[in-house]
Every structure is written in C-alpha cells, then in structure tokens.
Amino acid sequence: MNMRPPPAPVDWLIAAVMAAFAFAEELGGRTMVPDRGQPLWWLVAATATAGLVLLRRRAPFTVLVVYSLVSAASFAYVGGVSFAWQFYTQLVLLFTLVSELPPRDPRTVAGLAATALFIGSMMFTTAPPAGLGDVAVVMGMVSISAGAGFSVHRNRQIAVQARKHGELLAREAVTEERTRIARELHDMVAHSVSVMVMQTGAARLMLRPDQLTERETLVVVEEAGREAVEELRRVVGLLRADSDEDGLAPQPSLARLEDLVEQVRDAGLDVELTVEGEPGPIPPGLELSAYRIIQEALANTLRHAGPTRAAVTVSHRPHSLFLEVVDEGSRDGRTRAEGAGHGLVGMRERVALFHGRLATGPLPGGGYAVRATLPLGTRFFGGTAVRRGSGEAAV
Template sequence: MQRIYAWLRGHPLVVDAMIVLPVLLLSAAQVHDDDATPAGRVRYGLWVLVVLHSLGASLRRVRPRTAFGLVMLGSAGQLVVSSEIMMTSIAVPMALYTAAKIGSPRRVRLALVCVFAVPGLYFARWGASVNLDVREGAFVYSFIAITLGIAWVLGDSMRTRRAYYAELEERATRLEFERDQQALIAAAAERSRIARELHDVVAHNVSVIVVQADGASRAIATSPDKAREALETIAKTGREALVEMRRLLGVLRAQNETEGLVPQPSLRHLDDLVDQVGRAGLSVRVVVEGEPIDPSRTVALTAYRIIQEALTNTRKHAGPTAGAEVLVGYRRDALEVRVRDDGRGAQAPGDGMGHGLIGMRERVAMLGGRLDIGPDPDGGWAVHAVLPYGSTRGVPVPATRSTLGKRTGS
C-alpha cells in the first residue's frame, strides 16, 4: 500500500489525467448530443472549452500557473460561445483550489476575485437566455459562488497549513543546528578546562620532580641519604601526578565510568600542597585570616589551583633561595588569596609558553572575581585574587594546622 501511495504522489500528472478522463468523455457526449448542443461554430467552440478545461485540470499540479491560465481562458470563452455549462467546468473549482494552495499571494488574491467574478459575469452575459427569474438566478449564483468559495477556502487552508509545517521544520532544523553548536562549544570549553587541569597537575608535579632530580644528582656522591630522600619524593610526586591525570582523563569517558573517581582538590588539601613544595626545597609560610568556612566547590578548587600555580612559578622563576607566603583570607563576601615571594620579581626569566596565568584569569573571570599579578612593591612577585562566594557563603570548618601559620622547607 505504501508503494501505491508513493507512486501516486510521484506521478501527479497521470493521476489528474485519470480523474479528468471520465469527465472529458461525459463532456464529449454532451457536445455530440444534437438536441442539447447547437451545431456549427458553437459546437467547435464548446470543444475548445472542453479541451482547455481538461488540460487545465490535468496540469494543475505540475504546471499550476499554466493550468490556471488555461482554465481562466476557457471560462472567458464560456462568455462568448454559449450558455451551456459543460461537465469539464469542474476544472474551475479545481484550479481555484490549486491556485489558493500552492500559488503566490498575488495569485491567491486573484483566485479570490474569480470566486465572485466568474458566476457574476456568466449571469450578466447569459442570464436572459437561461430563463431564470431574479430569485432563481440569485439561488444559482449563490450556489456557484459558494462552491467556488469552498474550493478556495480549502486550498488557502492547505497553503497555510503547509507554511506552518514548513516553519516548524525550519525551526526544528535551526534548533538542531544550535544544539550541535552548543555541544561543540561545550566540548571546547571542557577541553579547555581539562587542558588547564592537566597543566596544573603536570607543571606542578614535574617541576617538583625536576628540582628533586637535580638535587639528587648533586648529592648522590656526597650525601646518599639526601639523594635517596629526593628519589623517594620523586616517586611519591610521580604517583600523585598519575592519580590526578587518571582522574582528569576519566572525564573523557562515559558518565557511568566516571563514578568513584578521586574528588577535586580544595583548600582542605592546602596542607598537603605546602608539604609537597616544602619537600621540594621551597620555604612556604601559610597565613589564614578570618573564620575558615567551606566555600563552594568551584571557589575552593579555583583558590587551590591559583595557589598551586603561583607556588609552581615561584619554584621555577624566583630563584633557589626564594621563599613564599600564602595568605588565605575568609572575608565577608569573598575569599581572598595572595601568594607572594621574595625572589627575583620582574627580573625572573620566563619562556612565555605556559598556560598557568591564562588559566588563573579564566578561572577568576568565571567566578566574577578580580586577579592582580605582577611585581610586589616590597620585592619579589605577587599573585592576588578575590573570589566572590556567590549566593552561598559556606559553613564554618574546624581549624587545621594551616590556620596557625607555618614555614616549611629545608
């Protein structure tokens, strides 16, 4: 059955010709009826009308403009040839329906004019010869006009319906395109986030490994114990880096494969970070101001990453004897983080190829905070960030050893 419907939709000319064929045969019989049809030129004129209407009805879906013109030409010929209405005059409502359905707005308005003009012109031309009084003429006129009007209304409603469906399809296509674009943007943002996380993990831990490896290579001949301790630090740092990298790369897996991963670091892990950089040889002092609270996960992660990146840069660029101070201030509306060192400051060398500072700015901008990076007036380098808490300030947490302030390192 579906094949039949598909074939019928694919061959509109054949279908319309098959519909018109019986009407054409009836009209041919009507023309040949000597009692009902006059002879001579009038009969030939009726044949022309039959042919024009039949062609118009057959071509209405494949050549709608041509079909409408043929039917209107045949209707105009009706006013000249005879008052006899042929069976093929059914092509008039068919052409009006098609014109209102698939025609342009101008053609639709023209078809609406024809709804009322065609029967009016017919009765103006042949009203006296068909022997109809005023009441009968009004009835016949109304019947013809209503028939043509119904054809026009059906065609116009189909045109409106098609336009509505076309608009829905266009909207669905646009929404699908926007959805795909949003997915691409989200994927790019996620890749950028993972790149920042990987940079933080790799840059921090690899710098610790490099420092410890250099110290071990220098101390292996004179101080085997210190060299062994440095190698143990390298091994521990490498394992921690692998754990964090596995967690970050796990984001790329399916959602059901990411359960049970190690949680994101926060300020609760600040002591471990300080211990780690202390083992790498960097002297760090931590100062906590205000009542410690547990901010949102995003704020805590951002603060941790800023401190981690700042200490990594201190270890890389400030010099071998430099020390650092980390300030974590729990203010009323925002978390303040300041990391400053007493190293080389603006004179520190840099390769300009890292993404750490960019990552800091993006993280702070995401929270609507403020970030200042540059040489400290008292010497060295300073990183100062203010991170708004947002709608939820957080809850107090028990004090840790970081709240007391300390200085670690050798």
C-alpha cells in the first residue's frame, strides 16, 4: 500500500497562520454583511480553508479549483463583502500550483483560469466596485505569486538536471577507472600465462622419449595456454584506448615509489617517503593498486593544494598493507571538498577490488589525509567494503 507522507511542519505552520489571520479578520467584523450580522459559517469556511492550505501540496490542482469555485459562488451569494484572507489564500494556492506543475501542463492552464474566475468574482461583486488602483494592486500581487511559483519550478528542474548530470559523470568516471584497472590486470594475467606456457614447453623438452602420455598432456596445456594468451591480448586490445601506451612498458610497483616521489618533487610538492616493516610477498595486482593509490593521492594534492608538504607512509604489516598520504593543505587557504573529483573514485575502486578499507577527508588542523588498508593474501575480486570519512582509518 502506497502511503503518502504527512504534511511537512512548514505546511502546518502556513495553515495555522492563514487560519489565525482568517479568524482575526472574521471576528473583527470585517466581513460582516449589512443587515445579516456576523454569520457563523464564515468561521467554518475559514477552518475548511486552512485544511485546504494544509493539503495543497498533495493535490495542488484540485485544491485550487475547489477553492476558486466555492469562493466565487460565495462572493456571488453574499455580495458586498470586504475580505482579505480569501485573497491571500488564493495567492498561496496559486503559488503552490505553478511551483509543482510544469507551465505547459493542462492543469496549470486550468488553474490559472480558475484564479481568473476568482479574481473576477471578487472584483465585480464588491460594493462599491473596485477602482483601477485596486485592480492594479490585485493583478500585481497575482503576477508576483505566479511568477515566484514559475521561478521555483524552474530552479527545481535545473537542480534535478544538475544532479542527473553529476550522477552521469560519476558513473562515467567509475566506468573509466574500472576499465583502466581491468586493462592493467589483463596485462599482468597475460604476462603470467605466457610465463606458464614457456615453463610448460621447457618441461616438455626435458621429458624422456618414452614419456608419451606426459608429453601429450603438456602439449595440450601449451596449446590451451597460447590460446588463452591470444584471447587475453584481444581483450586488452579492446580495453586499451588509442591514446594509451602500447603495453610494453613495465607495470609500476612499490619498488618504483622513489621514482614517483622524485617526479612529484620536480613538480613542486615536497614529499617525504617512509617505509615501515619488512616487505613480504605481495600479489602483483595488489601492489599495482597500492602504487596507483599513492600516485593518485599525490596528484590530488598537487591539483587541489598546489606546492605544499606531504608525507607518504607505506607500512608492511603481517596481514595487510597500510598506505597513508597526508598533506599540509594549501598555502593560500584553499579548501578541498570531501568526495570531490574523479581521483577518489579510482582509489575507492582499487581498494574495493581487494576488499580493503579507505578513509579520506580533511584534518582538524588543516590539510588532507588519504589512508588505505589492503589485506594481503586476498584471492577474490569485487566487493564494496570501502569506508569513507575523515580522521583515522580503522585498521
């Protein structure tokens, strides 16, 4: 069952204000009809109107049309009534209608026609008839109400389009980064399979002439391995863009961090590299991801903070690899928005690939920190175990 949410607190407030204004005006005798006294049903109408104001967002068209027709009928029946709260209520309902519905919606056009009926009934049933000045004031207030509603509707549409555009860009960034990661991992897998094929061939050549069964088995393995390498090369060719390298350059690793730090220093970033613990066996894919995370973190520091100081820490722990890149922030006072940019997208994807944890955010004393924990010995891929936030990462 689709349950609609209750009216927002601001709607209750507006309805209460309109009801209080209507009661004050009615009890003050402003709508007193000559020779008829103060009819009680005006107070009932004021209460019903407050209810319509409360529900106006749920059915803006229905509420406005009902109110306009009932009000026009009451104006014709009573005649000569001096009022204010009825008119202000109409302005509120008109604003809600044009702010909730598109300008070219038939209901919007019908709502404007109902408002015109309300205004006409109000102007022609008063005694004495409204003058040009009164007409100008009324039309001006109606125009302001409708114009404000149209402006709110347009701004909402712009905000929705901006949000959808941002989501599209974010999805494209994730897709591009995943393609890049897949391309690098395919290169590594292709290299590993090639080595396996070569070792299988070497083992086949070492067999004795009478080991026919073993020889046939290794031949099958070699052929399957060569076919796998060819398929991997085709896949890599599809993933690699025209502007990419040809794939012959060696994949970066943590052993090349010093070269990366020197490059960043040449770009104006004062970097201090610290390596803690004894390096153990690290899966090639995880090591490549660790290098890319540090590379992207330093690139983000240069991009957002400019020339400043940064510290890179690589900690080899018994069951995990901990990475930390901390900078002192921009020297000109610039701040970096949390989660902004495509660089963090790549970090999250690489950390999630190995079910690691990622913490990013500004530091209390200034600067920005990127902390990643990559578990060693991971034999599966995928997953979304990534944590975002500021402060220390839980390790």
